[in-house]
Amino acid sequence: MDNETKFCTKCGRRIPINAEFCSFCGTKQPQAKPVTGSGSTSEGTANSTETPVQTSPKPSIIVEHTAWFKTPLGIGGIVVAVLIIVFGIGKVYSYNNPDTDSIASSMQSNITSDDDFGSATVHYSDSSQTFDIDIPESSTAMTNLDNGYPSIWNSLVKQLKTKSANLDNDYTSDxxxxxxxxxxxxxxxxxxxxxxxxxxxxxDDLN
Known part of the structure; x- marks a missing residue:
């Protein structure tokens, strides 16, 4: 068949391919669709109306990363670090600012636990930065010392040497x-x- 003509669907007469109505019988004609690719018009039409297969996109995998400081290990590390800092600050403050009243009270308790020193008292002097100890003259330790028997006195000297060394290690030399x-x-x-x-x-003056 001539590519520029077609046959009427009713009377079968040859008419122009683009004719909407048959010029012989007046019947409306279906419009021919352009042929794509090789093969007949019907094959081209069939091929052109095929629905393409759509594939669903693969879901994206989203990996969430938790900040290190929000993890149990991170939180634990922060807590430990804070405790170390607080302890360090407290240690430095205590080193430079000891509770002298508590130290004096402890020292006094140790001395008076021995009846030989009577009602001895200990206090810290801010002006001279010293722990001053007062022992009653009526105490056994003082009476013996005055009489030339310093054995009880020397036991106190030994005790206070140890205390002074400990204070020097725990706090400033002041x-x-x-x-x-x-x-x-x-x-x-x-x-x-x-x-x-x-x-x-x-x-030593007794020697």
């Missing part, structure tokens, strides 16, 4: 100075210890 005042003259010193070392001991 808090390791200990002295025992004379029971007869408060301006006179019977014993001076600093950094765990005896600077003056009245018992």
């Amino acid at each position: 808090y390791s100075y200990i002295q025992v005042m004379s029971p007869y003259n408060k301006k006179r010193v019977y014993l001076q210890i600093d950094h765990g070392n005896v600077k003056y001991n009245i018992a």
Whole structure:
């Protein structure tokens, strides 16, 4: 068949391919669709009306990353770090600012636990930065010392040397100075210890 003509669907006469109506019988004609590719018009039409197969897109995999400080290990590390910092600050503050009243009270309790020292008292002097100890003249320790028997006195000296050394290690050197005042003259010193070392001991004058 001529590519520029077609046959009427009713009377079968040859008419132009683009004719909408048959020029012989007047019947409306179906419009021919353009042929694509090889093969007949019907095959081309069939091929052109095929519905393409649509494939669903693959779902994207989203990996969520949790911030390290939100994990149990991260939170635990932060807590430990904070505790270390707080402890360090407290340690530094305590090192430079000890509770002198508590230290004096503890020292006094240790001394008075021995009846030989009577009702001895200990207090910290801010002006001289010393722990001052007052022992009653009526105590056994002082009576024996005055009579030339310093054995009880020397036991106190040994105890205070250890205390001074501990204070020197635990705090600044400003808090390791200990002295025992004379029971007869408060301006006179019977014993001076600093950094765990005896600077003056009245018992040495007895030798």
